[in-house]
Amino acid sequence: MRANRSALRAGGAIALIAMSLSLCAAQEPIPDEYQVRAAIIVNIVRFVTFKQNGDDLRGPIRLCLLGYDQQSALLEGYLSAHPVDGRPFQVRRLSNSERPEGCQALYVSPGERRRFDEISEALLGAGVLTISDDRTFAFSGGIVGLPVVGERIEIQVNLVRAEQSGIVISSRLLGLAKVIRKVANR
Amino acid sequence: MISRFVRGRRIRAKLVVLSTVVAGSALVLAGIAFWAYQSILYVEALKRESSTIAQMLADNSIAALTFSDKAAATEIANTLRAEPRVAKACFFGSSDAVMAIYRRSGEPGDCPPANPHVVARFTPHHLLIFHPVSFNAETVGSVYLEIDLAEMYGMWIRFGIISAIVLCMATLFAMGISSKLQRTISEPILHLASIASQVSGSGHYSLRALKTSDDETGQLIDQFNDMMAKISERDKELKRAQDELELRVEERTQSLRVEIAERKAVEQSLVNAKLAAEEANAAKSGFLANMSHELRTPLNAILGYSEMLEEDARAAGNTTAVSDLQRILFAGRHLLNLVNDVLDISKIEAGALQLHLETVHSNDITREVVATVEPLARNNGNRLELRVDGGGFMRVDVLKFRQSLLNLLSNACKFTSNGTISLTVARSVQGDSKMLRWDVRDTGVGISETDMKRLFQPFSQVDSSSTRRHGGTGLGLAISQRLCSMMGGSITLASAPGVGSTFTVHMPAVDQ
Numbered sequence: 098m099r100a101n102r103s104a105l106r107a108g109g110a111i112a113l114i115a116m117s118l119s120l121c122a123a124q125e126p127i128p129d130e131y132q133v134r135a136a137i138i139v140n141i142v143r144f145v146t147f148k149q150n151g152d153d154l155r156g157p158i159r160l161c162l163l164g165y166d167q168q169s170a171l172l173e174g175y176l177s178a179h180p181v182d183g184r185p186f187q188v189r190r191l192s193n194s195e196r197p198e199g200c201q202a203l204y205v206s207p208g209e210r211r212r213f214d215e216i217s218e219a220l221l222g223a224g225v226l227t228i229s230d231d232r233t234f235a236f237s238g239g240i241v242g243l244p245v246v247g248e249r250i251e252i253q254v255n256l257v258r259a260e261q262s263g264i265v266i267s268s269r270l271l272g273l274a275k276v277i278r279k280v281a282n283r
Numbered sequence: 284m285i286s287r288f289v290r291g292r293r294i295r296a297k298l299v300v301l302s303t304v305v306a307g308s309a310l311v312l313a314g315i316a317f318w319a320y321q322s323i324l325y326v327e328a329l330k331r332e333s334s335t336i337a338q339m340l341a342d343n344s345i346a347a348l349t350f351s352d353k354a355a356a357t358e359i360a361n362t363l364r365a366e367p368r369v370a371k372a373c374f375f376g377s378s379d380a381v382m383a384i385y386r387r388s389g390e391p392g393d394c395p396p397a398n399p400h401v402v403a404r405f406t407p408h409h410l411l412i413f414h415p416v417s418f419n420a421e422t423v424g425s426v427y428l429e430i431d432l433a434e435m436y437g438m439w440i441r442f443g444i445i446s447a448i449v450l451c452m453a454t455l456f457a458m459g460i461s462s463k464l465q466r467t468i469s470e471p472i473l474h475l476a477s478i479a480s481q482v483s484g485s486g487h488y489s490l491r492a493l494k495t496s497d498d499e500t501g502q503l504i505d506q507f508n509d510m511m512a513k514i515s516e517r518d519k520e521l522k523r524a525q526d527e528l529e530l531r532v533e534e535r536t537q538s539l540r541v542e543i544a545e546r547k548a549v550e551q552s553l554v555n556a557k558l559a560a561e562e563a564n565a566a567k568s569g570f571l572a573n574m575s576h577e578l579r580t581p582l583n584a585i586l587g588y589s590e591m592l593e594e595d596a597r598a599a600g601n602t603t604a605v606s607d608l609q610r611i612l613f614a615g616r617h618l619l620n621l622v623n624d625v626l627d628i629s630k631i632e633a634g635a636l637q638l639h640l641e642t643v644h645s646n647d648i649t650r651e652v653v654a655t656v657e658p659l660a661r662n663n664g665n666r667l668e669l670r671v672d673g674g675g676f677m678r679v680d681v682l683k684f685r686q687s688l689l690n691l692l693s694n695a696c697k698f699t700s701n702g703t704i705s706l707t708v709a710r711s712v713q714g715d716s717k718m719l720r721w722d723v724r725d726t727g728v729g730i731s732e733t734d735m736k737r738l739f740q741p742f743s744q745v746d747s748s749s750t751r752r753h754g755g756t757g758l759g760l761a762i763s764q765r766l767c768s769m770m771g772g773s774i775t776l777a778s779a780p781g782v783g784s785t786f787t788v789h790m791p792a793v794d795q
Binding site for chain 1 (some may be wrong): 345346347349350352355418419420421
């Protein structure tokens with residue numbers, strides 16, 4: 098953890114998204130943490146360019162769920178209602194033994210962390226954008242972590258892993274994110 | 284207005300005012316044009332720069348607005364502190380909610396409603412700009428900017444003040460320069476004007492203007508001097524001509540005086556001559572009248588006694604004495620006729636003849652006259668013809684008229700032999716008056732043109748030889764004509780030598 102902290106880059110604006118998300122009108126009730134996180138995931142996908150061979154640019158965005166928790170369930174519902182640039186999301190739950198073939202993005206439940214570690218190298222090669230709520234996810238092999246820090250959800254991006262996966266993340270997003278430039282130290 | 288101001292000034296002031304006005308108005312125009320150009324440039328640049336700022340803000344705030352990150356948006360908004368012209372900036376999210384506000388100190392913190400289109404609009408104090416924020420063709424919000432125009436107004440005012448100062452200085456400078464430079468134009472003209480006024484005041488045409496340059500003023504001065512030379516030449520000529528004229532008038536007056544005096548002398552002598560002639564004529568007429576009267580008295584005695592002696596001799600049967608006495612009687616009667624004629628013409632010329640006018644019919648006179656003349660005509664073997672085409676009353680002295688007519692007829696008988704004497708009486712018209720006309724025509728010797736002119740003069744016959752042949756004083760025609768004209772009539776003559784003569788008597792006809 099201490100090593101991780103040293104790997105953090107001080108620069109990078111911290112994106113603190115609490116209440117007034119673009120999806121909510123001002124008079125709507127305050128959205129809960131899961132809803133905000135789902136919106137963040139959709140917006141992150143907007144700022145991401147997937148590996149060329151894996152993304153046919155026109156078809157649905159294929160997002161796989163590794164493990165199934167409260168966030169996964171809400172995400173599944175939210176994504177189907179929010180296409181990006183006219184491309185709908187195609188959500189697939191991975192079973193225990195299923196390989197993440199054909200996935201462009203993978204949401205990892207905090208409970209499936211061990212399984213993720215097993216397949217993380219394969220995901221790297223396949224150019225899959227990996228996302229998790231886990232506080233250490235971006236520091237330990239994942240690309241985007243969305244932990245709660247204080248009262249806000251922080252966007253953590255590991256640029257090294259992203260580059261290794263062949264994924265390009267817009268500098269506009271990086272302006273808001275906490276950028277990690279160190280290879281995962283497991 | 285300027286021209287009215289300038290009209291009353293001297294030429295120096297005119298030149299200064301004109302050049303100053305020209306320079307000043309050129310400067311004002313140039314200043315206005317430059318100011319307008321600058322203002323347009325400034326406004327365009329302001330719009331461009333402001334749009335650029337809005338564009339950059341929009342680009343920078345894409346992520347912040349996408350993630351509705353108010354802190355990030357506020358941070359971006361606060362970078363506007365570096366640009367003092369921006370009075371206010373608002374960032375709107377995708378649902379048009381205000382995400383961040385920047386305001387310069389002292390500005391109110393309210394934002395207008397969001398506008399998803401590009402707008403650049405001027406208000407009196409601000410330039411308002413809306414710029415949409417889009418990402419991957421999706422609008423995620425918009426940016427609103429309020430640019431303060433105080434700087435622009437400040438620039439305008441500064442420009443105006445500087446322009447006014449420059450204009451004043453330049454105008455003063457132009458005045459200074461023009462008042463120096465105008466001398467090159469005004470001085471020759473003023474010099475010319477002063478010479479001209481000296482000339483017109485004093486009448487000295489020998490004055491000349493000094494030429495200082497070769498331009499139009501120089502030419503003007505040359506021409507002025509030429510003109511003065513010509514005028515002074517003409518002046519001299521005029522004087523000379525005047526002197527000559529006076530001399531000639533004097534001479535002519537003198538000669539006229541002499542001429543007038545001569546003419547007066549001639550006139551006087553003519554008047555004297557006329558008086559002398561009139562006196563002589565009157566004396567002659569008086570003499571002739573007296574003489575005739577004096578002659579008639581003894582002649583009557585001679586005629587009376589001759590008749591008595593002739594009767595006595597006839598009774599005594601002394602035929603020799605009868606024929607002698609008849610000769611004396613005939614000669615005496617002829618002499619009496621001559622004396623009577625002389626007496627008549629003298630009375631007429633002396634104006635002493637009294638006419639006894641009465642109204643008589645032409646036929647009465649004609650009848651008497653023809654009866655008297657008939658034997659006379661027969662004497663020379665002539666035939667007398669009478670033709671009466673018309674007649675009428677006239678007012679004449681019967682004796683005198685008959686005497687005139689008889690004279691004409693007896694002349695015709697006298698100068699015609701074995702021919703025809705015709706008397707024609709007719710009415711005629713001369714002008715407006717009715718006349719009675721007697722034509723006495725003969726087939727006698729006739730009278731030449733030159734002789735006709737002398738014929739009515741006293742004591743003249745066609746030639747002196749005829750006087751001797753035919754007898755008579757030559758007074759008959761003259762007396763007849765004068766008598767007729769005294770009674771308002773006339774006697775005219777038409778004749779051709781060898782063919783005959785026609786004497787025509789006209790007398791005015793009167794009503795009964």
